[in-house]
Amino acid sequence: MVIFYLLLLNICSIIANNSFDFRFVSYNELLQNGQIYQNDDHAFDAITIDQQRDQIIIGAKNAIIRLSLGDFHLLERYKWETSTNEKIICHNQIQSFNECENYIRVLALRSYDQSLLICGTNSYHPICIWRRPDSLSTIISNNEKFISGNGKSPYNSQYSSAYYLIDTELYSATISEPVFGVNDPLIQRSFSHTKQLRTQQHDSNWLKNPYFVRILNIDPYVYTFFREISLEHLSCGMNVYSRVARICKYDHGTMTFSDTFRSYSKLRLLCSKKLLNEKTSFDFNELQSIYFYSSLNLIYGAFNLPKSGLIGSAICIYTIDQLESVFKSSFLTQKSNESYWISSSTEQEMEK
Template sequence: MCVTALPLLLLLLLHLPLSAWAARPPRVYLSYRDLMESRTARSFSFGFNTSDYRILLLDQDQDRMYVGSRDYVLSLDLGNINREPLIIHWPAPLNRHKECLMAGRGRADECNNYLRLIQPLNRTHLYACGTGAYLPQCALIYRGWRSEDYVFRIVSGSLESGKGKCPYDPKQENMATVIDGVLYAGVQVDYMGTDSAIFRTMGHTPPIRTEQYDSRWLNDPVFVGSLAVSESSFREDDKLYILFRERSLEGENGPAVLSRIARVCLNDEGGMRSLVGKWTSFLKARLVCSVIGQDGVETLFDQLRDVFIQQTQDKQNPLIYGVFTTLGSVFRGSAVCVYSLADVRAVFNGPFAHKEGHGYQMTAYTGKTPYPRPGACAGGFSVAGIRSSRHFGEDVLRFVRTHPLMNSAVYPVNRRPLLLLSDASYTYTSIAVDTVPAADGEYTVLFLGTDRGTVQKVMILPRGPEETEGLILEEVEVFRVPSPVKNIRISSKRHQLYISSAVGLTQLSLHRCAGYGDSCADCCLARDPYCAWDGRGCVRYTPSTTRRSRRQDVRHGDPMRQCRGYNMQVDRGVSEQLQIGVEGGSVFLQCDTRSPLESVTWLLQRDGSQQRKEVRLPVMEGGAVLRSVQTRDAGVYTCLGTENGFRRSRGRVRLGVLPQDLLEKLTATPTLTPLPAHCPPPRKPRPALPQPDRN
């Protein structure tokens, strides 16, 4: 299998099935104005001069959402983000702001306090950190026991340094999570951004970090996300997985950036003589999202942008959804890949990567691996006899220091993307995932943010044991001023999305069922697992055995089977329109289709004929055009829309054609004969005198 560099991507498209690269249009597209008129969204309006609404933290127990922006921390109501927000103003100190400006850092408003970390520390407090005008600072925030307490303030005297917890530069991405009062952060540690590390600070455990200035461990990383997992009945086996992308060291011909997944043990205490204060359990592996062509050539999506962790019934094996894009500007593409944590473990239990031979290429390590296996957790299932990482032998620590990379890569489920986007002018930036119960099973729905400020709702439809299809149900503009989506958070409990960008924050319902149409057929063809026909309209579907009139068919979308008794509504509102054309001129025949997925067919019943025949017309948005109309074109034109095999009338026009010679007679100006010169002009009639009332 050959791995190609990005400049060859355009050539590789020839080797891929066309259907795999086709970006289908959304069934419904809503502008920002249409979205607000639907009353299914709210836009958060912040009256102060702030921006960069990047950090979102949902607390569904207290029914609050915490937002970090420039100089402000917000506490918003999950039910209505505009209802009495609680606000903390947290600017950088004035003297620090001036020092930052003097250092030349004020060209793009860097000399402010950009919130980059908000994590729950316990039931009553949050831990928050900001860039502090290139001098990171952190503090405790008291939020009360309940949302009804209506308190939100920085704890007096809790300000402390944020080094190793929060980046200096607001443009740098970071990762942070608090587990049992301990903070784990992937961050740039220094002012110049040259020292990147995965840090553990706070709590009862000693501080630990990755090896400093060692490109084998981290090489200019961009941190994306993390997840903590209990991997066995031994608590000592608990691990943290970190997802990021970094510059490649695997070879000269590979891409410049690769996506990674790394892991560390939560109980790691560092080494005794070697790796003191460093991770002894740090390992990393490549995360591959790619498409394999018919000739075996692999097209890569190497830029990991966002991840979503979906819990499953097996708590030890959640699914990892990742959004990837291509590298460079030659070709723009996006993909969504899904990974099983069981596959990730198999790679970490496999061979280590080792540089040897001519050119020091990466190969599988074939020498003797020390015991206990490098990367294992002290006191865990496989290392029960050693209670602390400080007791690991020097041979184990030396191996960990020089061999942090696994030889095998982690491939997605079924070894191909779940969703692919290639021929669009935009890319995906963020993701949230929901599992939706429907009448015919459970379905996965993806909510994907784009760099043009929209959110797409994509339903994943199973097509076989290993085949799926992505149906774009809708796309909505979520910001008044278009801006790339930074974060998406989902509340399945409230059926709401929360979307942030540099310019604003929007709360969005997961469903807009009425927007699909006012007939059972429209509702069924939409194939939205959130929606069903209840006999009167397209409404939210709720699992229940009492409402037997609900009609829903997500898997097949067949109105003929599901809408018996309601199919008469498919022609509701379709009346015959009269239209007059002029011979030799053009006529526009209107045909309104609700879905861009409908194919349009025109039938003509000519005047004096009893038969309808299909005619080919130049189709335009909203109808078709007849150019150079002739008298023989008069008749009744019927527009038929076909979607998923279901055909229905979408418009009917009776066209009359006016002959050109008749039009000339009707529009001709009458000729006036001039009076002789000796004849006086006619007198104007005198106005009639009023007559007396004879009654």
């Protein structure tokens, strides 16, 4: 049995202890000084806080849970499983009972009409549905009950994903259903009144085995934070770099009949620590999480060292102005797959 704990820290009671060191909080202290909710559900990959209704909504395996925000009292548990027929088809396809379930991966609140977008893996064929956030059993439907979740939710529960709902538009970053057996990583804009757009399909210059971490909405851009294999240093081996990709929210695509972003660009997010001799440094290349402190426009990133080397973590802080100054500077281009990456700043090279 897997037990899930949600902890609401009572910081004041911990600080009252004279021996308290604010830098460290033990697991036992968390249990002693927090509100706890536990049940047999697991695979909690989607969590959203609904302050307007004073609740927290959690996506799990075959279920969505609503808890009160103050004391984690259970408000509702709605069961959403894959149909028997879909499970059979899935099992015949991948020979895995565990993956042939519905793992909830997207929980996005839309404020103007009080609706909640829910997407799940649905036995390797993702689907989405709009429901009421205060009554998960109530469906909000326009023309069709279920919406294709392809590109919005990963089809495999082990794959990463990120999303952000802006008014009527959903920005998502995930691994789409494979085309001819090849995975299709993408950043996508859907439900748009103008045009549904995505990153270039099967182009490793855009995305190379990405692990998506978070999407932020900071006008007039949408920023996607992820890590991926670095193509610009393949001659030195398969290195993983952290990235942030920027897309203009007013992007209308490259051409009339194209579904590819025109404004897409990305940069390396560097977090390093110089050693005492100041000549060498540790590069914390693997981004794990992102927090945006909106009042100060600060972005906090948690990074790990590569698993093949020493064990270590770091937190680095960036400003929006720092990111924008890099996006406005020169960038790397490659004329062909055999040529070196070189610095360029011309619009013609950027179009290539």
